Amino acid sequence: MRVDLPHEVHTLDNGLRxxxxxxxxxxxxxxxxxxxxxxxxxxxxxxxxxxxxxxxxFEGSAHAPEGMFDTLxxxxxxxxxxxxxxxxxxxxxxxxxxxxxxxxxxxxxRMGWLLxxxxxxxLDAQRDVVKNERRQSYxxxxxxxxFETILAALFPPDHxxxxxxxxxxxxxxAATLDDVHEFFRxxxxxxxxxxxxxGSVDGARVLSLxxxxxGEIPRGxxxxxxxxxxxxxxxxxxxxxxxxxxxxxxYLAWHSPAYFAEGDxxxxxxATILAEGxxxxxxxxxxxxxxxxxxxxxxxxxxxxxSIFFVVVTARPEVPLAELERETLQQLEAIAAGDVxxxxxxxxxxxxxxxxxxxxxxxxxxADRLNLYAYYTGDxxxxxxxxxRYRRLEAGDIATAVRRWLVGxxxxxxxxxxxxxxxxxxxxx
Amino acid sequence: MSTVQRDRPPAPGQIRPLVFPAIERRRLDNxxxxxxxRHGDLPLVTAMLVVDAGAAGDPAxxxxxxxxxxxxxxxxxxxxSADQIAWELEHLGIELQATATWDAAILxxxxxxxxxxxxxxxxxxxxxxxxxxxxxxxRLRDEQLATILQNRKEPRALANDMAAHFIFAxxxxxxxxxxxxxxxxxxxxxxxxxxxxxxxxxxxxxxxxFVGHIDADTARDLAxxxxxxxxxxxxxxxxxxxxxxxxxxxxFIVDRPGSVQSEIRIGDIGVARHHEDYFPLLVMxxxxxxxxxxxxxxxxxxxxxxxxxxxxxxxxxxxxxxxxVQAAVATDVTARAVEEALKEMTALREExxxxxxxxxxxxxxxxxxxxxxxTTEQLASRLADIVIFDxxxxxxxxYRQRIADVSPDDVHRVAREHLRLDRxxxxxxxxxxxxxxxxxxxxxxxxxxxxxx
Numbered sequence: 001m002r003v004d005l006p007h008e009v010h011t012l013d014n015g016l017r018x019x020x021x022x023x024x025x026x027x028x029x030x031x032x033x034x035x036x037x038x039x040x041x042x043x044x045x046x047x048x049x050x051x052x053x054x055x056x057x058f059e060g061s062a063h064a065p066e067g068m069f070d071t072l073x074x075x076x077x078x079x080x081x082x083x084x085x086x087x088x089x090x091x092x093x094x095x096x097x098x099x100x101x102x103x104x105x106x107x108x109x110r111m112g113w114l115l116x117x118x119x120x121x122x123l124d125a126q127r128d129v130v131k132n133e134r135r136q137s138y139x140x141x142x143x144x145x146x147f148e149t150i151l152a153a154l155f156p157p158d159h160x161x162x163x164x165x166x167x168x169x170x171x172x173x174a175a176t177l178d179d180v181h182e183f184f185r186x187x188x189x190x191x192x193x194x195x196x197x198x199g200s201v202d203g204a205r206v207l208s209l210x211x212x213x214x215g216e217i218p219r220g221x222x223x224x225x226x227x228x229x230x231x232x233x234x235x236x237x238x239x240x241x242x243x244x245x246x247x248x249x250x251y252l253a254w255h256s257p258a259y260f261a262e263g264d265x266x267x268x269x270x271a272t273i274l275a276e277g278x279x280x281x282x283x284x285x286x287x288x289x290x291x292x293x294x295x296x297x298x299x300x301x302x303x304x305x306x307s308i309f310f311v312v313v314t315a316r317p318e319v320p321l322a323e324l325e326r327e328t329l330q331q332l333e334a335i336a337a338g339d340v341x342x343x344x345x346x347x348x349x350x351x352x353x354x355x356x357x358x359x360x361x362x363x364x365x366x367a368d369r370l371n372l373y374a375y376y377t378g379d380x381x382x383x384x385x386x387x388x389r390y391r392r393l394e395a396g397d398i399a400t401a402v403r404r405w406l407v408g409x410x411x412x413x414x415x416x417x418x419x420x421x422x423x424x425x426x427x428x429x
Numbered sequence: 430m431s432t433v434q435r436d437r438p439p440a441p442g443q444i445r446p447l448v449f450p451a452i453e454r455r456r457l458d459n460x461x462x463x464x465x466x467r468h469g470d471l472p473l474v475t476a477m478l479v480v481d482a483g484a485a486g487d488p489a490x491x492x493x494x495x496x497x498x499x500x501x502x503x504x505x506x507x508x509x510s511a512d513q514i515a516w517e518l519e520h521l522g523i524e525l526q527a528t529a530t531w532d533a534a535i536l537x538x539x540x541x542x543x544x545x546x547x548x549x550x551x552x553x554x555x556x557x558x559x560x561x562x563x564x565x566x567x568r569l570r571d572e573q574l575a576t577i578l579q580n581r582k583e584p585r586a587l588a589n590d591m592a593a594h595f596i597f598a599x600x601x602x603x604x605x606x607x608x609x610x611x612x613x614x615x616x617x618x619x620x621x622x623x624x625x626x627x628x629x630x631x632x633x634x635x636x637x638x639f640v641g642h643i644d645a646d647t648a649r650d651l652a653x654x655x656x657x658x659x660x661x662x663x664x665x666x667x668x669x670x671x672x673x674x675x676x677x678x679x680x681f682i683v684d685r686p687g688s689v690q691s692e693i694r695i696g697d698i699g700v701a702r703h704h705e706d707y708f709p710l711l712v713m714x715x716x717x718x719x720x721x722x723x724x725x726x727x728x729x730x731x732x733x734x735x736x737x738x739x740x741x742x743x744x745x746x747x748x749x750x751x752x753x754v755q756a757a758v759a760t761d762v763t764a765r766a767v768e769e770a771l772k773e774m775t776a777l778r779e780e781x782x783x784x785x786x787x788x789x790x791x792x793x794x795x796x797x798x799x800x801x802x803x804t805t806e807q808l809a810s811r812l813a814d815i816v817i818f819d820x821x822x823x824x825x826x827x828y829r830q831r832i833a834d835v836s837p838d839d840v841h842r843v844a845r846e847h848l849r850l851d852r853x854x855x856x857x858x859x860x861x862x863x864x865x866x867x868x869x870x871x872x873x874x875x876x877x878x879x880x881x882x
Contacts, residue, residue, distance in 0.1 A: 025470055026803060027444075028799055070721045071722050071789065074720050074722050074789065074793045075788075075792050075793060076441040076792060077792055077794070077797050078796060079797060096442075098443055098444055099441035102440075125731065125732075128734025129730055129737055130737075132690070132734070132758070132759055135690045135757070135759060136690055136757040140688060140689050141583070142579070244582055245582050246575075246579050246581070247575055277524075278503075278519075279515040291568050294572060316575055317575060343520070347520065350520070350521075350522035354522045354523070358804075361469075361471065361803060
């Protein structure tokens with residue numbers, strides 16, 4: 001399978017890193033900007049701000065007044081969006097290749113000239129939208145508060161991963177126009193960003209357009225480094241939430257190695273062996289053989305300052321969660337003890353590789369990958385090395401990682417149960 | 430260095446013509462249609478089997494059977510256990526996608542070219558020789574029941590189910606959840622699954638599509654090796670009338686005490702996929718609620734901050750599916766949000782849209798088409814549309830022109846004909862005690878509160 005992403009890298013005088021990937025096979029272009037700021041850069045009392053700020057980036061800049069951004073892009077047949085994670089914020093457009101210059105003009109304008117167009121009214125309107133997003137995606141959704149409950153238990157209050165990306169309601173209310181100005185000046189400078197242009201384009205022309213539109217945006221101050229307070233073991237905290245649900249659900253969460261650090265890839269594979277797909281261990285034991293679970297999931301949530309390994313098991317109605325926890329921990333112990341068949345490792349590698357190639361079928365997926373590698377590893381061309389991390393894996397590597405990170409440390413365990421059914425929760429001792 | 434022109438957006442330039450791959454057709458002796466389209470540079474092939482076995486064919490009182498049948502296919506054949514199937518698929522690094530829509534069962538695999546033959550052998554065994562082991566079917570039925578239970582607690586799923594329930598009259602298949610109800614699924618047996626399979630899974634009611642790194646004759650030969658001796662039978666097609674569930678505009682509150690938001694669905698019967706107004710309706714809906722900059726989203730999200738997003742859409746099926754306007758809004762603005770949504774629908778119906786707005790919607794629809802045609806799976810799904818709705822093979826070549834032909838007059842005409850404001854089911858899932866008074870005083874229709882659902 002072809003996994004290399006041919007590209008050229010160029011850095012403007014103001015520090016903006018530009019990565020161009022030419023692919024003439026589709027008549028499209030993807031423009032993808034990563035700002036190296038996420039919810040980890042927030043402080044207690046202003047949680048949710050990076051994401052609220054992301055919303056404001058769509059509300060107009062000095063030369064492209066409110067409404068123009070989406071109107072122009074949709075009217076040329078493009079799609080656009082953005083997303084905020086704990087580590088970074090991205091913005092992207094995908095449009096007919098002939099409209100590349102328009103996307104660059106819009107991205108440059110909001111990178112360089114957002115503040116002259118910023119108003120209190122825009123902040124208030126997007127604050128309302130985001131509060132509704134929080135209601136829709138978290139508060140009014142079954143199990144919606146589980147992840148933020150776990151984060152708060154897993155990380156101490158001043159740790160950058162203690163709070164959820166969406167933020168807390170009271171903090172959203174507290175955000176001011178001054179915060180917007182300060183955040184923009186601190187983090188939205190060209191030297192804190194990277195730009196990928198991918199698709200049916202000519203590299204030299206892209207560079208000259210990027211130079212024209214972004215070149216005069218001034219370099220900003222060096223963004224402050226985020227320091228994570230060292231995480232001490234939280235002694236296997238056990239939590240219970242009563243919620244408006246019918247199916248009890250168990251969440252287990254462990255601290256795990258940072259993105260691309262030793263053990264990160266091995267835990268991706270462990271997650272696959274444990275709970276991804278119908279041939280995975282927990283699916284076979286809990287869903288298939290015993291019929292006590294509705295579904296199972298495990299994943300390594302890879303992050304810059306340290307990751308989280310999750311196992312999420314949804315029970316059938318009335319099934320006590322303790323039973324599901326016992327089986328999960330037994331399977332992990334077996335893996336840690338080296339009881340991993342070669343076929344299981346191969347299956348994990350195959351699945352990971354297939355998912356990888358699938359993502360690269362999409363131009364936007366390729367563009368985002370280039371920025372991801374640039375940000376996390378410093379090398380946008382890391383794709384082949386990344387895949388190599390998985391191809392090299394052997395059963396012993398997986399056992400070692402599971403032993404060190406999962407079996408050696410008690411997880412935070414959260415039971416979400418139907419109201420009035422605390423009896424179904426996994427033991428809280 | 431020349432000064433940079435920033436005051437005006439750069440012109441977008443001409444969009445390039447879309448090259449949609451040619452579709453080649455072959456037919457096996459058992460009447461299985463084989464379609465092939467070359468696509469992409471990667472050595473990948475998607476094989477997709479489209480069977481006339483959709484949920485619209487669920488017998489009365491057996492809602493959820495089509496879905497259970499597609500799920501059960503993977504649980505064993507005459508010669509392979511469920512476990513073996515899972516292992517073999519994963520060993521090949523492929524995933525079997527099996528879904529039942531209202532109009533078809535769609536099964537597909539995407540495999541590297543060099544593993545296609547092996548993958549297709551397994552795929553054919555799963556589709557042609559399912560054993561439907563009783564214990565497996567029971568387990569899947571219990572999973573489906575648990576999903577139904579949980580959906581009642583999920584405000585969005587509940588709102589979608591209740592909207593369909595009120596839009597369509599009793600007995601219309603589209604009024605039931607596709608996965609069935611607790612009562613219907615509880616009664617399903619292994620023999621029901623087998624009977625549904627025998628009735629609907631026939632080569633002469635199916636099409637096999639190949640998209641990717643393959644030519645039509647190779648596709649035909651492959652199909653013939655694995656599906657050539659699949660015996661034909663007597664196909665049946667579901668027959669039913671689509672009848673509205675309301676005669677006048679009615680507000681149905683589905684009470685969910687303590688909800689911090691209300692899930693709003695404003696719905697009516699839409700049109701069938703083959704309706705002659707299909708293209709004008711696409712453009713009209715783009716203006717109303719089919720894009721980010723559409724009127725509903727600009728009003729409810731951007732101007733009023735009531736919601737994270739508002740949209741509208743037609744579900745185009747073989748028969749008229751629902752047309753639904755939807756948004757999740759903060760509880761205290763529920764009535765105002767309904768009022769604004771109705772206002773936008775009324776304005777489009779009475780005044781139509783400007784030339785500029787229509788042009789923007791046309792350009793949007795024309796421009797995003799290639800975005801939906803990037804992967805072999807995406808392209809195969811478009812071929813499935815051609816098969817299911819009996820569209821011409823050059824449909825996607827013609828698509829952009831058909832969109833370009835839509836005029837502001839067309840948009841106004843279809844808004845007048847299809848946005849029937851006097852016959853709407855307005856369904857609101859939320860905290861009745863807090864939202865009922867506001868919805869009563871809006872005076873847009875009788876308000877009915879449902880507490881048991």
